[in-house]
Amino acid sequence: MATAKPLYDRLSKNITAFPPEEAREMAFMLLDHYFGLRKTDVLTDKPLPPNRTEPDWFKILERLNRQEPIQHVIGTTIFCGLEFEVSPDVLIPRPETEDLVRLIMHDFADRTDDVPILDIGTGSGCIAITLARFLPQSVVTGWDVSDVALTLAQRNAEHLKADVTFEIQDILNVPTDFVHRYDCVVSNPPYVTRSEAAVMERNVLDYEPGLALFVDDNDPLVFYKAVADFCTRHLTNSGACYVEINERFGEATQQVFSDRGFTNIHVYKDIHGKDRSIRATF
Template structure:
């Protein structure tokens, strides 16, 4: 008979062929939590408990796909993002902890404001828009070029009781900007990975997440940041703020670009791993 602990350790060992030991342990903890209802405390207390055949087969089926490189979030169909639980599929990027950091910054900096008008560009699963709609006194509009992504984002908004207005729009086409009004906050985590960076990316990202949401041309790494910044200059309120998640390689370049375009105050911030990851740009300097 197979025990909970034995099964867990066996599958962690197999996953270590593809992931680091820490990543393998965390992935299997997620699987055991979501599919068997076993928390870390439960795992410790029930380590020697026998696992039934039905549960064992289910976990093995998931593990086989994990070993092939499929992301655990896609296999389970959901991911937690701050206080929200979001459905995930192949049409959207899996929300990262860094993006949670960005949203947390925005909420903390603006929680005293009322009736904020917010625009989220490249919403994907809707993670940023949903978290801001539920975390701030605001009206939120969210854009994406992908209709399948927007369909999932709408489902996520409903499931999390978030009032978000979704719109299918390509932000790179300036003519589309006429469809947008004025906003107090514009936020975006746009595509920023270079083609040459593919060699350093995990197979579970390359083979299972949408490339349109990941990659930018090698010769134009700030493509989306340039366009969104130009749009923001026309569509931010007088004291409006632009927030970006960025490629850590281009932190100083992105900051300089924003200053050159006329933003009065630009702040570059590091993420939890000490990498340049977030930018805040204000139309007017703080009084």
């Protein structure tokens, strides 16, 4: 009877384009995705499902060894405990963004009335959908400039049974007659400068959308200025703005909000001690 441990060993040994620790994590992810085997199942060498359909392991290993993200290979990723479909058309959700979502959920957990929320640059919909799922009082809208991304986000919302309205909209060109107001505006906008691309890993640079990643070096805070300007007109008096930021520009991004009249601005650090997000209120 075929068991999990020998297959795990074979996969982790043959994922050679990544450090051994990452290769082992990827092997766990593959066995979980294709056979529903958790880490403890693998380590205790549980039998493989008897009626399993074997994927093409050679092709999977080939893709991984070209440094294609494993999330693209299996087509999904886990974000805040929910499984999201991903593709090269959207950013792969990351743990740092989970921290931003948890901060919002904490801040609005006690609200009993409707909480209108806008997610700017929604991508896969991970922020908008998670908030809609875990803040039942929320009324969530997600914006993106990519119709392909919005189609994928809509599929994720339907799969996860989340009530989110998705709209094609560019924060750099919001109509002047726009009148809606929000208690929460959240954004994980493009913030990697093009000069930083030289030191980025191939699995990000070659496989994730530049539209969602990069900004020009001559104006790296362009999206934060636009989000902050938007909030001065469309955030409610008791509302808050939440943004994920480039670690290099923590103080400068804080200044963007300060210049626009925000008086309570807090920079949060990630688990590595780097500036990673900002919460701002008037």
